[in-house]
Amino acid sequence: MKKLTIIGASGHGKVVADIASLNGYEEIEFLDDDRSISLCGLYPVVGTCMKASEIENDIFIAIGNANHRKKLFRMNRDKYLPILVHPDAVVAKDAKIGAGTVIMAGAVLNPGIKTGEGCIINTCASVDHDSSIGNYVHVAVGAHLCGTVTVGDETWIGAGSIVSNNVSICGGCTIGAGAVVIKDIKEKGTHIGVPARMMNELQKLRGGGILLDSFIYKVLTLYRQFHTAA
Numbered sequence: 001m002k003k004l005t006i007i008g009a010s011g012h013g014k015v016v017a018d019i020a021s022l023n024g025y026e027e028i029e030f031l032d033d034d035r036s037i038s039l040c041g042l043y044p045v046v047g048t049c050m051k052a053s054e055i056e057n058d059i060f061i062a063i064g065n066a067n068h069r070k071k072l073f074r075m076n077r078d079k080y081l082p083i084l085v086h087p088d089a090v091v092a093k094d095a096k097i098g099a100g101t102v103i104m105a106g107a108v109l110n111p112g113i114k115t116g117e118g119c120i121i122n123t124c125a126s127v128d129h130d131s132s133i134g135n136y137v138h139v140a141v142g143a144h145l146c147g148t149v150t151v152g153d154e155t156w157i158g159a160g161s162i163v164s165n166n167v168s169i170c171g172g173c174t175i176g177a178g179a180v181v182i183k184d185i186k187e188k189g190t191h192i193g194v195p196a197r198m199m200n201e202l203q204k205l206r207g208g209g210i211l212l213d214s215f216i217y218k219v220l221t222l223y224r225q226f227h228t229a230a
């Protein structure tokens with residue numbers, strides 16, 4: 001009988017459990033450090049994350065935060081960490097998928113792609129031909145990587161965002177929901193908007209890069225109007 005212990009009793013964990021059951025796991029249980037949770041979806045929470053060392057089941061790390069996911073992944077390297085693929089995902093025959101990766105319903109992974117370990121390819125996301133994504137990358141719901149895109153370790157590609165073909169994004173980035181990345185991103189941090197730009201501390205204080213841009217635009221417009229009138 002196939003048995004799976006999932007670390008992380010969250011909404012994400014619930015989806016992972018559903019995919020695991022569709023992948024033939026008959027016995028599923030959760031571990032979570034929040035002792036107040038006893039059930040996640042249809043399955044029991046049987047202990048904290050430390051209990052994983054005593055367990056002989058296959059293990060899946062269902063933690064959204066890339067850094068925590070990496071730590072737990074490393075702590076459980078001696079276990080079998082399966083790849084879970086929803087039956088309604090499309091995965092090319094030659095796709096190379098890293099251990100402990102989940103590919104959710106409606107996702108499309110086209111020929112020549114590679115993922116590292118512990119990745120999340122979320123619902124209806126796509127990774128197009130010859131793209132390569134590092135370890136612990138999350139391609140969120142409905143995000144699309146065009147052909148020959150490279151994404152570094154632990155980067156989070158936000159929901160509904162688009163990365164143009166041949167673009168590289170370094171590790172440790174967060175790409176905001178709905179962003180359109182048209183140029184290489186070489187500096188880690190949060191990048192938002194269309195086209196995507198770095199959201200730096202100053203922009204954060206002023207309410208986001210987009211607002212800062214519109215503020216500068218308004219000042220320039222007033223300056224031009226003043227000079228035209230003079």
Ligand SMILES: CC(=O)SCCNC(=O)CCNC(=O)[C@H](O)C(C)(C)COP(=O)(O)OP(=O)(O)OC[C@H]1O[C@@H](n2cnc3c(N)ncnc32)[C@H](O)[C@@H]1OP(=O)(O)O
Pocket residue numbers: 122140141157158159160174175176177178179190191192193204206207208209210211
């Ligand atoms: C199954 C699942 O649920 S998978 C999960 C998928 N979820 C996602 O993809 C979410 C991705 N996260 C985001 O887009 C976030 O908004 C982030 C990480 C970019 C920024 O988060 P925070 O640092 O908390 O920023 P915060 O919410 O304080 O916003 C700061 C400013 O940036 C703006 N901003 C935030 N996110 C975006 C965005 N994606 N695009 C454009 N502007 C944005 C905000 O409007 C705000 O400006 P304001 O002060 O004028 O309102």
